[in-house]
Every structure is written in C-alpha cells, then in structure tokens.
Amino acid sequence: MFGDMMGMMGKLKEAQQKVEDTKKRLDTVLLDETSSDQLLKVTITANRTIKDISISDELLEDKEQLEDYLTLTINKAITRASQIHEAELAAAAKEGMPNIPGMDMFK
Template sequence: MFGDLTGMMGKLKEAQQKIEETKARLNTILIDGEAGNGTVKVTVTANKIVKNISISKELSDHEEIEDYLIIALNNALEKANNISETELAAAAKDGMPNIPGMDLFK
C-alpha cells in the first residue's frame, strides 16, 4: 500500500515540475492583439505579460487611442488565457497519477 502512495507522491512531484516548466515556456510564447485595423497593436506572452505596444502615428485622438488600446489588450489577453489554460491543463493531466474514480481532467 505504501509503495503505491510513494509512487503517487512521485507522480505528483513530476506533475508539479511539468507545470512549472510549462509556465516558464509560456513566457516565450508571444501573442499579438490589434484594434482599429492595425493602428494599435500589442504583444503579450502566454503568461499575460505585456511585451510591446505599437500605436500608428496616424492616430491623434487621445480617446480613440485609449479605446483601441483596451480592445487590443483584451484581444491579446484572451488569446493568451486560452493558450495558458490549455497548456497548463495538459501538463497537469500528463503528470497526474492514475487514481481510479478520480478523473479530474475530462
């Protein structure tokens, strides 16, 4: 019985390590979002860290820039969130021990 418990604890540690490795890898995945037909562009990592903001010189209306920036950021962050959730769920499922009746990731 304790052999099984030791094995499960090892698998849980493996799962935790895979999740941490996945989080580190997500910092290298860049996602772009844009608004105003590309006049405002943002780049974020899959861990939702803003890396770049580009605003076209043809925009001069302060309120328009703010609105487009919000749209572009939300667009990029939504994409980043989807990638992050998918990758972390896969890493967690991959490393979880097979416990009968405990299918947490369907």
C-alpha cells in the same frame, strides 16, 4: 500499499514540475494582437505579460480613440493568452497525474 502511495507521490511531484516548466516556457510564447485596421499592435506572452505596444501616428491625434483601441486590443490579447495558458497548464498537469480512481479532474 506504501509502494503505491510513494509511486503516486512521485508522480504528483513530476506533474508539479511539468506545470512549473510549462509556466516558464509560456513566458517565451509571444502573441501579437492587432486592431482590425492594423493601427495598434499589442505583443503579450502566454503568461499574460505585455511585452510591446505599437501605436500608429494616426491614433496619437485622438486621445479618446486611442484609449478605446488600447482597451479593445489589450483585452483581446489577454483573452487569447489566457486560453493558451489554461490549455497548456491543464495538458501538463493531466500528463503527469497518476491514475487515481475517482479523481478525473482533467477531462
């Protein structure tokens, strides 16, 4: 029994390390999100850190339009990054989890 418990603890530590490694890797995954007319581009990591914003000169002439573009495009970028972030972390956690009856949290 103790051997099984120690084995499970080791697997849990491995799973935790895989999740941490995945979080670090997601810092290097860059996603580009652009407005439909390509006037604004946002680059974000899968850990939801904005790395770059490129704005067309045309948008600089209209403050209200620029604000709308920023809001829409940044929200789209965050949504996309969040989906990738959550899927990758769930996969890393599931891969390293020991098979404990009744603990199928990651279906």
